[in-house]
Every structure is written in C-alpha cells, then in structure tokens.
Amino acid sequence: MPSRTIGRNRGAILSQYYNRTLQLRMRRQSRPSLRDLPHSSRPSLRGYRVESDFSETDSRAESVRRQALVSNLQKLSVSDRVRMLRTMPLSMADKRQSSVSLVLPEDPLPSSGQIRVTSAQVLCHRRRPGSYCTACVLVTAHSLQLWQVALKRVGGRFGTGVLSYFLFLKTLLFFNLFLFLVTGLFLVLPQAVHPPPAVHPPPAVHPPPAVHPPQAVHAPQTPQLPQGPASFSGLELLTGGGYFSDSVMYYGYYSDTTLNRDCDNNGSLPSPGGWRGLDCARQGLSYSMPLAYFFTIGTAFFITCIILVFSMSRSFGQSFRVEQSTSLLAMKAFCSWDFKVVKTSSVALMSENIGTQLRELLADVTRNHANQTAGQRLWRLLVHGLAWTVCSGSTVACALAVHYLAQHMHAVRVLQARGEGGAGGVAADPLLSEARLLALPVGVSLINLLLPGLFNAAGWMEEYDSPSVRNSVAIARNLMLKVSLLSVLCFHWLGREATSGLQCWESFVGQELYRFLLMDFLFTLLDTLLGEFLWRLFSEKVLKKSRRPVFDIARNVLELIYGQTLAWLGVLFTPLLPGVQIIKLLLLFYIKMSSVMLNCQAPRKPYRASKMTTVFITLLCFPSFLGASVCVTYTMWSIAPSRACGPFRGLSTMMQAGRLWVEQLRDANPHLTWLATAHSYLVENPLFLFVAAGVFLIIIYFNSQVVGGQRKVIALLQEQIKNEGEDKKFLIRQLQNTHAKKRDAPARRSQQDSAC
Amino acid sequence: MGNKQTIFTDEQLDAYQDCTFFTRKEILRLHGRYHELAPHLVPMDYTKEPDCKLPLALIVAMPELNENPFRNRIVESFSEDGLGNQSFNDFVDMFSVLSEMAPRELKAIFAFKIYDFNVDNFLCKEDLEQTLNRLTKEELTEEEVQLVCEKAIEEADLDGDHKLSFADFENMITRAPDFLSTFHIRI
Numbered sequence: 001m002p003s004r005t006i007g008r009n010r011g012a013i014l015s016q017y018y019n020r021t022l023q024l025r026m027r028r029q030s031r032p033s034l035r036d037l038p039h040s041s042r043p044s045l046r047g048y049r050v051e052s053d054f055s056e057t058d059s060r061a062e063s064v065r066r067q068a069l070v071s072n073l074q075k076l077s078v079s080d081r082v083r084m085l086r087t088m089p090l091s092m093a094d095k096r097q098s099s100v101s102l103v104l105p106e107d108p109l110p111s112s113g114q115i116r117v118t119s120a121q122v123l124c125h126r127r128r129p130g131s132y133c134t135a136c137v138l139v140t141a142h143s144l145q146l147w148q149v150a151l152k153r154v155g156g157r158f159g160t161g162v163l164s165y166f167l168f169l170k171t172l173l174f175f176n177l178f179l180f181l182v183t184g185l186f187l188v189l190p191q192a193v194h195p196p197p198a199v200h201p202p203p204a205v206h207p208p209p210a211v212h213p214p215q216a217v218h219a220p221q222t223p224q225l226p227q228g229p230a231s232f233s234g235l236e237l238l239t240g241g242g243y244f245s246d247s248v249m250y251y252g253y254y255s256d257t258t259l260n261r262d263c264d265n266n267g268s269l270p271s272p273g274g275w276r277g278l279d280c281a282r283q284g285l286s287y288s289m290p291l292a293y294f295f296t297i298g299t300a301f302f303i304t305c306i307i308l309v310f311s312m313s314r315s316f317g318q319s320f321r322v323e324q325s326t327s328l329l330a331m332k333a334f335c336s337w338d339f340k341v342v343k344t345s346s347v348a349l350m351s352e353n354i355g356t357q358l359r360e361l362l363a364d365v366t367r368n369h370a371n372q373t374a375g376q377r378l379w380r381l382l383v384h385g386l387a388w389t390v391c392s393g394s395t396v397a398c399a400l401a402v403h404y405l406a407q408h409m410h411a412v413r414v415l416q417a418r419g420e421g422g423a424g425g426v427a428a429d430p431l432l433s434e435a436r437l438l439a440l441p442v443g444v445s446l447i448n449l450l451l452p453g454l455f456n457a458a459g460w461m462e463e464y465d466s467p468s469v470r471n472s473v474a475i476a477r478n479l480m481l482k483v484s485l486l487s488v489l490c491f492h493w494l495g496r497e498a499t500s501g502l503q504c505w506e507s508f509v510g511q512e513l514y515r516f517l518l519m520d521f522l523f524t525l526l527d528t529l530l531g532e533f534l535w536r537l538f539s540e541k542v543l544k545k546s547r548r549p550v551f552d553i554a555r556n557v558l559e560l561i562y563g564q565t566l567a568w569l570g571v572l573f574t575p576l577l578p579g580v581q582i583i584k585l586l587l588l589f590y591i592k593m594s595s596v597m598l599n600c601q602a603p604r605k606p607y608r609a610s611k612m613t614t615v616f617i618t619l620l621c622f623p624s625f626l627g628a629s630v631c632v633t634y635t636m637w638s639i640a641p642s643r644a645c646g647p648f649r650g651l652s653t654m655m656q657a658g659r660l661w662v663e664q665l666r667d668a669n670p671h672l673t674w675l676a677t678a679h680s681y682l683v684e685n686p687l688f689l690f691v692a693a694g695v696f697l698i699i700i701y702f703n704s705q706v707v708g709g710q711r712k713v714i715a716l717l718q719e720q721i722k723n724e725g726e727d728k729k730f731l732i733r734q735l736q737n738t739h740a741k742k743r744d745a746p747a748r749r750s751q752q753d754s755a756c
Numbered sequence: 757m758g759n760k761q762t763i764f765t766d767e768q769l770d771a772y773q774d775c776t777f778f779t780r781k782e783i784l785r786l787h788g789r790y791h792e793l794a795p796h797l798v799p800m801d802y803t804k805e806p807d808c809k810l811p812l813a814l815i816v817a818m819p820e821l822n823e824n825p826f827r828n829r830i831v832e833s834f835s836e837d838g839l840g841n842q843s844f845n846d847f848v849d850m851f852s853v854l855s856e857m858a859p860r861e862l863k864a865i866f867a868f869k870i871y872d873f874n875v876d877n878f879l880c881k882e883d884l885e886q887t888l889n890r891l892t893k894e895e896l897t898e899e900e901v902q903l904v905c906e907k908a909i910e911e912a913d914l915d916g917d918h919k920l921s922f923a924d925f926e927n928m929i930t931r932a933p934d935f936l937s938t939f940h941i942r943i
C-alpha cells in the first residue's frame with residue numbers, strides 16, 4: 001500500500017521528494033493555511049500525488065524520476081537545494097549521483113573551518129554571507145567546537161542530563177563574552193587610553209546631604225583619598241577594593257567629559273563638563289563618555305534580551321508538545337535509549353534504569369487508580385503543608401537575617417567613617433575593615449549552600465505523584481529562596497546605599513557585586529569539594545558502600561543562573577564584571593568536569609533533558625534577566641547618580657544624559673527639532689509604554705488562541721484517522737467475506753452437481 | 757586553508773558537504789576514523805573512488821557503537837546490501853543522520869529501519885520484544901515483556917492492525933520531545 005512504502009523503496013523516495021520540491025517551488029513564501037487543505041486525509045484527495053508501489057526492476061522509470069527530481073532541485077535556490085539534499089533519506093551514493101549532475105554555481109565558500117552552522121541553517125543561508133543577522137552569528141558561535149572532547153566524554157559517561165548542565169554553562173559563557181566585548185570596546189578601552197586626572201578635587205563645592213555630619217573625607221574604602229591608589233595587597237582580589245577601587249574596573253573611574261584628542265585648549269586636559277566642550281569636540285576625535293556609557297549599557301541589555309527570547313522560543317519550539325502524550329510505554333521503549341553513552345558501566349546502569357522505569361510505567365498503566373481515602377488525602381495534605389511551611393519560613397527568616405545584617409554592616413561602616421573623619425588620623429586596622437566587608441557575601445553564600453539541603457530534607461518526607469512533580473517543587477523552592485535574597489539585597493543597595501550620602505555609591509555597589517560573585521564561586525568550590533569529593537571518600541572508606549553521590553543537575557543550574565543575575569546586575573556599576581564572570585565560568589567548567597568524572601555517578605531518576613533545558617532558559621530569561629534589567633532601568637531612571645564620581649556626575653538622573661544629548665543636537669542643528677519632539681513624546685511619555693505593552697499582550701493572546709485552535713484540529717484529525725482505520729477493517733472483512741462466498745459458491749455448485 | 761589534503765578532490769568534498777550535515781574538516785576526520793578501523797584495507801587516497809567496504813564486525817568495534825545494543829541493526833540499516841558492509845559513503849551517511857543537525861523526520865525514518873528487526877516494514881510484536889530485550893538486557897520477565905509490547909502497540913497503533921507502520925511510529929515520535937537528543941551520536 002502506498003503509505004506503507006515510504007522510506008523503503010528508492011523509487012518511492014524519489015517520487016516523494018519530487019513532489020516535495022515541486023510543492024516547495026510552488027509555495028515558496030507562504031505556508032499552506034489550514035483553510036486550504038481539504039478535509040479528507042486520504043493522500044490522493046489532498047492533492048498529493050499518490051506514490052504507487054514501484055518495482056526495483058523498472059530502472060528506466062527510475063532514471064526518469066531521478067531526472068525530474070534533479071531538474072526540480074536545480075530550479076530551487078541554493079539553500080533550499082542543499083537542505084532538500086540533506087534531508088532525503090537516500091544513501092550517499094544515490095545522493096551524490098543526483099548532485100553530480102547538478103551544476104552548482106560557483107559561490108565563494110566562507111571558510112567553515114572552525115564554525116559549524118547548526119539549526120541556524122534553517123534561518124541563515126549558508127552560501128549567502130550577506131544575509132547573516134546578528135542573532136544568527138551568535139547562534140553559530142554557540143556551536144564553535146569548544147570543549148568538544150570533554151563534552152563527548154561527559155555525555156558518554158553520564159548521558160544527556162548531566163551534559164545539559166555543561167552545555168548551559170557554555171551558553172552563559174558566550175553571553176558573557178558578548179557583554180565583555182561590548183563593554184570592553186566601547187567603555188574600558190577609551191577610558192583606559194585616556195585616564196582621568198589622578199587627583200580628585202576635595203568635595204568642598206558639593207557637600208554631601210546632611211544626613212551625616214560633614215566630614216573632610218568620607219571614604220570607607222581607602223583611608224585617605226587624595227593619596228592615589230593604595231598598594232596592592234592580596235585582599236584586593238577578594239574584596240575588590242583597595243588597589244582596584246580607583247581603576248577602570250568601577251563606575252567611579254569613568255570621566256563625565258568628552259574625551260578629546262588634538263584639542264585646542266591643552267589636549268591632555270579634557271574640557272570640564274562634556275556639554276560645554278562642543279567647539280573643542282568638533283576639532284578632533286571626540287568621544288563622549290557619558291553618552292557612550294549610557295548607550296552601551298542600554299544596547300547591550302537590549303541585544304541580550306533579543307538573543308535570550310530568541311533562544312528561549314527555539315528551545316520551546318523543540319520541546320513543547322501541543323497535547324499530552326498518551327503513548328508513554330511506546331515512547332519509553334523507542335526513545336529512552338541514549339545513543340551517546342559509551343562507557344560499559346553507564347550502559348549497564350542505563351539498562352537497569354530503563355527496566356525499572358518500564359516496570360513502573362506498566363504498573364501505572366495497568367493498575368486501577370484506587371481512590372485514596374479521605375484520611376490518607378488529608379494526611380498527605382498536612383505533610384505537604386508542613387514541608388511548605390518549613391521551606392517558606394526558613395526562606396523568610398533568612399531574608400530577614402540578610403536584611404538586618406546588611407543594615408548592621410552599613411551602620412558599622414558609617415560609624416567607622418565618622419570615627420575616621422573625626423579623629424582625622426589612623427583608622428582601625430584597614431585589613432580588618434576590608435575583611436568586614438566580606439561578612440555579608442559570606443553570609444548570603446552560606447545560606448545558598450545550606451538551605452537547599454534543608455529543602456531536600458523536607459522533600460524526602462513528602463509523597464508525590466511523579467518524579468517530575470517532585471523535581472519542579474524542588475526547583476520552585478530553590479528559586480523562591482534566591483529571588484527573595486536578591487530582592488532584599490537590591491532593596492538594600494538601591495534604596496539604602498544609593499541615598500546614604502556615600503561619596504561614590506555606584507563604585508561601592510559594584511564592589512559589593514564583585515564580592516558576591518567571588519564568594520559565590522568560592523562556595524561552589526567548597527560545595528564541590530565537600531559535597532562530592534569528601535562524600536565519595538566518606539561513603540567508600542567509612543560506609544563501605546559503592547554508591548557515589550549523584551550530580552544534582554537542577555541545583556547546579558540554579559547556581560549558574562544566580563551567578564549570571566549578579567553579573568547582569570553589576571554591568572552598570574562594574575563594566576569589567578563580565579570578564580570576571582568569564583574567568584569564573586572557565587574555571588568552574590574544568591573543576592566541575594573533573595569532579596563529576598572522579599566522584600559522581602549517573603542519575604538514577606529519569607531526566608527529561610529537553611524539557612529541563614527549556615525550563616532553565618526560561619528561568620534565565622524571566623526572573624533572572626528581567627529582574628536585572630528592571631533594577632538597572634530603575635537605577636538609570638530614578639536614582640540620582642553620585643555627584644563626585646562617574647560619568648553622570650552633575651546630572652539628576654542617568655537618563656538625563658540622553659535627554660541632554662537630544663537637546664544638544666537640536667540646538668546644534670535646527671533641522672533635527674523633530675527628533676527632539678519625537679523623543680519627548682515617545683520616550684518620556686509613559687503612554688507609549690502602555691500602548692506597547694498592550695500590543696504585546698494582544699499578540700500573546702492571539703497566539704494562544706491559535707494554539708488552542710490547532711489543538712482542536714489535531715483532536716479532530718485523530719478522530720478521523722481512527723474512523724478511517726475502522727473503515728479499512730470493515731472493508732477488509734467485507735472483502736474476505738465476498739471471497740469466501742465466491743469460493744463456497746462453486747464448491748456448493750459442484751456438490752449439487754455431484755449430488756444429482 | 758592550511759595544508760593541502762590529497763584524500764579527496766575539492767568536488768568530492770563539496771558533494772559530501774552538500775549531502776550531509778558535516779563540514780570539510782569533519783569529513784576528513786571521519787575519513788581518518790574510517791581508515792583507522794582497517795588501515796591495510798582503506799586507502800588514504802579516495803580521489804579515484806575506490807570500492808572499499810568494511811565488514812560489520814569492524815564497524816561495530818568502534819567505541820561509539822561498541823556498547824550500543826542496537827549496533828548491528830544500525831550498521832545494517834546504513835549499508836547497501838543490508839548485511840552491514842559499509843563503504844565510506846555509508847559510513848558518513850550513518851553519522852550524518854545520527855548527528856545533532858539532522859531533522860526529526862530523517863531520524864525517524866532511520867530509527868524505524870533500525871528497530872525493524874525482521875525488515876518487513878512494520879514494527880510488529882516480535883520486533884518490539886527484541887527491542888525490549890536488548891534495552892533491558894533481559895532483565896524483565898517474559899510476562900512483563902509481553903505485557904509491555906501489547907500495551908505499547910495498543911497505545912501507538914492508530915489504524916488498528918496490531919502493528920506499527922511508519923506513520924504510527926512517526927506520529928508517536930513527534931510527541932516525544934527527547935527523541936532528538938537521545939538519537940544522537942557524537943563523533
């Protein structure tokens with residue numbers, strides 16, 4: 001029968017692909033809408049040619065078909081042709097026969113040595129270099145052959161689940177690389193080449209707001225400010241202060257002026273107040289630092305947002321299924337064997353796992369779901385309630401603890417500075433005061449380390465319907481903890497520190513974020529050492545069990561997301577923070593890789609890798625990136641930048657930089673008045689944002705309705721298939737009956753004849 | 757490019773690039789792997805298209821396939837004669853379909869071929885039994901295997917003939933989000 005020979009017979013495949021290329025040529029730009037397809041599902045009625053059962057011996061007909069296919073392929077565009085060739089299920093020899101007769105145009109091939117184009121092929125035409133889009137280039141860069149061998153080893157031993165953690169790490173590395181390149185090129189490099197004058201004028205002109213009594217020097221980091229950078233002591237690497245505090249690493253170093261070269265009034269001294277130095281700017285190369293800062297950060301975030309949404313939708317598209325799957329056993333039988341695993345012990349483990357899962361599924365499918373008694377249900381509810389109370393209670397307690405600790409540290413710092421200012425002499429031991437700065441990060445990292453263990457313990461006593469529900473609950477609890485900690489910290493930094501009258505609060509916040517990032521890394525190392533290495537030694541030597549610890553994928557991925565959120569929060573205050581994050585991720589990769597290989601065993605529970613990858617990318621986009629960008633936007637929009645340092649000193653908000661620039665343009669060139677008016681109506685007016693949000697919501701609603709409609713159509717089509725199956729059975733039976741009657745009829749006649 | 761390689765002509769490499777999901781560098785690497793399976797049989801110079809086929813036993817000894825319970829069926833599905841003797845074209849084809857970039861439909865076609873042990877174009881109960889035994893290394897009892905096979909066919913069979921045709925199989929595969937990531941060998 002026609003549909004049965006698809007994929008089997010060469011002639012049938014050639015015909016099928018001839019039809020497909022024909023359709024592709026006819027309907028190049030548009031996908032056929034559901035309305036256009038006839039309701040019948042029978043191929044002939046749908047307008048597809050019926051692929052009849054060809055015999056192999058009819059070679060002349062086959063060569064005719066091949067010619068037709070080749071002529072169709074030639075008429076397609078290059079990328080379509082390549083894609084068609086690749087997806088044809090013929091053998092290589094056949095394909096090469098078809099392609100040899102094609103005269104491929106002489107396109108200059110981009111050297112594809114290192115870069116391998118993956119699913120970006122579908123979007124970007126490989127032979128047309130001109131049509132590369134930024135997103136495509138980055139998607140391509142993602143599949144650079146970095147760490148190919150190491151990833152293969154991990155996949156071979158542990159399977160797809162653990163491999164997804166390392167692939168996620170690689171993705172984050174590329175995000176940070178992009179950020180680092182952008183900030184490095186546009187911010188760090190110009191500023192490093194044109195260092196600002198070493199001496200900060202004493203803050204006599206702008207006294208700090210009278211929250212604290214006026215002091216001569218208000219510097220919590222370096223004891224005496226006009227001395228220049230302090231000498232390098234090892235503690236700087238941990239605290240980010242000291243030697244680093246007055247370097248290109250932090251916001252405070254950046255000048256608020258236009259960096260000029262070949263300037264009329266004494267080239268080395270940049271003209272004060274970037275807005276007034278226009279005539280100087282016109283004469284040479286000028287680079288307005290405030291504008292550069294504002295626009296670089298804004299564009300970097302915008303592009304990261306686009307890339308994130310793009311990769312999220314791609315991953316979602318691959319793993320989302322419109323309707324619930326009912327064929328669990330069949331799927332388990334055919335799709336569960338991970339072909340990547342090559343190590344003998346892992347293979348044995350995988351077989352065992354699959355056997356267990358099949359048994360469980362069989363038990364699920366065959367048992368009749370006996371309703372639990374009311375008492376049992378109540379007991380389960382109580383246990384759940386208790387576990388959730390414990391978890392949320394501990395989360396709230398830790399958040400409050402962090403809040404009070406931060407408040408306490410702040411008070412201590414203020415006191416110390418006041419003491420310094422009053423005495424005017426030697427402060428308390430500077431190393432101790434630096435070390436005290438580490439108290440908050442250490443506390444938060446400790447909480448992040450210990451509390452998930454508590455959540456795990458709470459989860460053990462609960463009873464869940466399925467392991468995936470258990471997994472989701474664990475992730476939700478972890479996420480709740482991290483979100484609450486980060487929001488308390490953001491409130492503290494942006495609410496308290498920014499308005500505390502500190503001389504350069506942005507640099508301080510930047511240093512805090514650096515410290516947090518570093519402490520997070522150190523504690524992850526500690527966790528790897530204790531949790532995996534020592535535990536393995538302990539269980540082997542002391543408990544004499546051969547069971548090694550299991551690599552907890554979800555927890556490790558959430559740690560990565562937390563680190564990345566810190567990095568995104570800190571880009572505004574510390575342009576070099578992505579660089580630090582890159583180093584951290586590189587080190588983390590090698591450490592985790594060796595730890596996993598030495599200490600861990602493959603997870604026993606089934607791990608839905610593609611679904612979890614989608615979940616993690618979504619988590620990276622929604623709480624993580626969204627939160628960071630909201631904080632950064634809030635900082636830029638409403639918080640007054642410090643008056644004595646940074647590229648925005650003297651402005652009321654950072655956004656004012658953009659506003660002033662537009663006004664300046666308008667003043668300089670009266671033809672651009674429309675730009676200023678457009679700017680004031682579009683960007684300043686909140687109505688525009690509301691309208692944009694409304695449009696977004698309408699699009700989302702529309703798409704969800706489309707999905708609902710498609711679900712209904714799928715259900716209807718499945719009904720139809722079932723009915724046609726019934727029809728077929730009926731007809732076959734009828735056929736058999738008729739044949740039987742025909743056979744019987746002459747037999748009866750011959751019987752009658754013989755009887756007579 | 758760097759050193760001029762003499763294993764393939766440029767046209768051959770272009771053709772390979774067009775017909776598979778590999779780049780030139782990867783095809784040359786694959787040739788290296790093919791060569792080291794049988795250095796005395798496989799010529800280094802492929803410009804004249806030598807007719808060299810490696811037997812099944814050599815191919816399944818590769819570390820990527822050695823522990824796979826379906827290794828024999830995989831190699832057989834990608835050979836011209838159906839017995840597992842692979843030329844270099846078949847070898848490249850096999851890893852191309854099993855690579856990351858092959859689309860779902862292509863993988864589904866070959867997965868169907870692999871699981872079809874008696875090569876009758878259907879996944880009948882015997883095929884499923886064989887699949888399960890190899891998957892679980894005979895851990896499940898006979899009765900459990902029978903039950904699983906029956907239930908699986910019941911779930912996936914749409915037209916009611918108690919065996920899975922390619923259409924049934926493909927329909928089931930499209931609902932399995934993990935298929936693309938598990939049906940993948942990294943070479």
